[in-house]
Amino acid sequence: MKNKLLVFLILFATICNAQMLLKKSDGTVITNGSIHTYIGLTEPTNYMGIKVYNTSTNPINVKAQMASMTNSDGTQTQLCLGTSCVGDLVAGPLGYPSDQFVIAGNGQNGNYDHFLNGNPGINTAQNVEYVLRFYMLDANNVEIGNAISFT
Secondary structure, three states: OHHHHHHHHHHHHHHHHOOEEEEEOOOOEEOOOOOOOOOOOOOOOOEEEEEEEEOOOOOEEEEEEEEEEEOOOOOOEEEEEOOEEEEOOOOOOOOEOOOOOEEOOOOEOOOOOEEEEOOOOOOOOOOOEEEEEEEEEOOOOOEEEEEEEEO
């Protein structure tokens, strides 16, 4: 009984502290560590619509980063978040967009944001993999909350 109560309390605390929720445009929740497969180099087969939801009552500042890429140099890629679209992404600590992207309390970002890949790969016989990471910043640009990374 104590174990069930402990698991419930941990789950409840996690849900209460969550401020950011990601979903694909079809409504599928994007969880930390999840893998999403797309086959093709033209729309719609290379397009991943991303919706960011703020599950708190306070505004959140959201950024995304290309955490890593395998078998790609980042050319022919695009990430749109907020009012900014960036092409030819670079893996590393650089967060997109460069300006603030604030989502109001209990709000969401709309249907505009997405990741697009047109890169066939350095070695076209192998898969191309990207790891995207979405995270939140406070007013001092210090990372807060739980980031969500997915492949």
